[in-house]
Amino acid sequence: MEYFKLSNGVEIPALGFGTWQVKGEDCYKAVTEALRVGYRHIDTAWIYRNEKEVGRAIKDSGIAREDLFITTKCWNDHRGYENTLNAFKESCDNLQVNYLDLYLLHWPKKLDKESWKAIEELYLDGKIRAIGVSNYHQHHLEDLFTSAKIKPMVDQVEYHPKLTQSSLMNFLKKENIQMESWSPLMRGAVMDIPLLQELSNKYQRSISQIVLRWNIQNGVVVIPKSVTPSRIKENFEIFDFVIEHSDMLKIDSLNENIRTGADPDNFDF
Template sequence: MKKEFNLLANGVKIPSIGFGTYKLGENEKAVNTLKHALEVGYRHIDTAAFYGTEEAVGMAIKESNVKREDIFLATKLWNDCHGYENAMNAFKESTKKMGVDYLDLYLIHWPNELNADTWRALEDLYTEGKVKAIGVCNFKIGHLEELKKTAKIMPMTNQIEIHPGCTQKDMIEYCKENNIQLVAWSPIMRGKILTEPIMIELSKKYNKTIPQITLRWHIQNGIIPIPKSSNEGRIKENFNVFDFEISKEDMLKIDSLNKNENVSGVPENTNYLKY
């Protein structure tokens, strides 16, 4: 039951739950929140240039009692840094802000017409050993198929919005077939899941919180959720999802909540979502 790691296509271990940092901030409170997450047991930290949290992440890692090599650190290249040289510079800037000399995972944050050039930079960073794995975010099947035409190495991860209200079954199947690990942002639907009668029922049945049930649903589907919270109690609760298992029947009940509903918008300057 306790499966704390998944394996990427290249054999790299990735923790099966991560800690998200979107809107966490860049202050002392953010650093302390991240240190608490590491103390609780999170080893997968997800940040991005756009989040404005890279410096806080770097400081938390430095001040924590956890060794850098025991942390799976992921960050993302923003929309204004596409193209080979821009991507290389963005990588240098992110690692400088975090005070690290390598990343465990580097991602394209949103698809762009320069996907191929940007991806070539990520491939070079990977072959040079500066990143242990490379991936993308918010890519649809069409974007991935287009990237196949030029890529020497396919993305090892695709981070997208997945939750019971948007189950993304087609993408799950595609990524399984192509050995791409799915990572879920907004896994708890930004709190909208909390009022679903089915989830309330299952929470009572398993004696777990609704977020715990939801995160466990992701993990049993082979998806890595990256919940975010600044509340110490919830941070600990969200990590405590390895001591129970949801039955197949109840997994299907959760699946039935799918409405193909996105709870988050697309950045205004991202218009390359034609697929």
């Protein structure tokens, strides 16, 4: 496993396991399998309605809490100081943990500054090891900076070969905020990109492995989701090869600013 160091010194595993749209026993089984294969970083969110199953899988795995990196997210309806404190407690209860490794504001919304104040306090109280946001463009971050005492350490955003977000990436690097990629496989659509098929043949690795490795070599934390045991394993086996620089640039140049999910500027749940 490779790790990236966050601005406060906390180490985040470069590869995590995504759990969006995986519920009930499917979620329990997928997280159990991921932990068995070796993943130690799990990404969930209150709105995924699977925190309880993630928590149960973690507990039943017997893996020591300090060996795990658990992320969850504060949903849009839970904004404001008190609501955020309550949401944090509910997520911890669901997950059966007494601290989180990473807590994110899920989307930019009104009252984020009040929520951020609550998150800063939880961080200073030692209840969260690292704090961050998700789906924040540069202007959302700049607005948060006007009142934040502590800058976010992570921004989890959509990122894949068709959406490389180079301007945001440069800004995050300048501010020492770690980029984390959601829907890294474009929910499966990367499999249809001809250049990736060529590179898959060249490196004798699956297209998924090429894309996940490309994320990590670009300094981006990546959290692919799968409920299929063979794919869970395949996605974990990306630490024993390196993509050449010239091929990294070829993948970068696939960008077409295509989103599989919502643009945070036109999104209001």
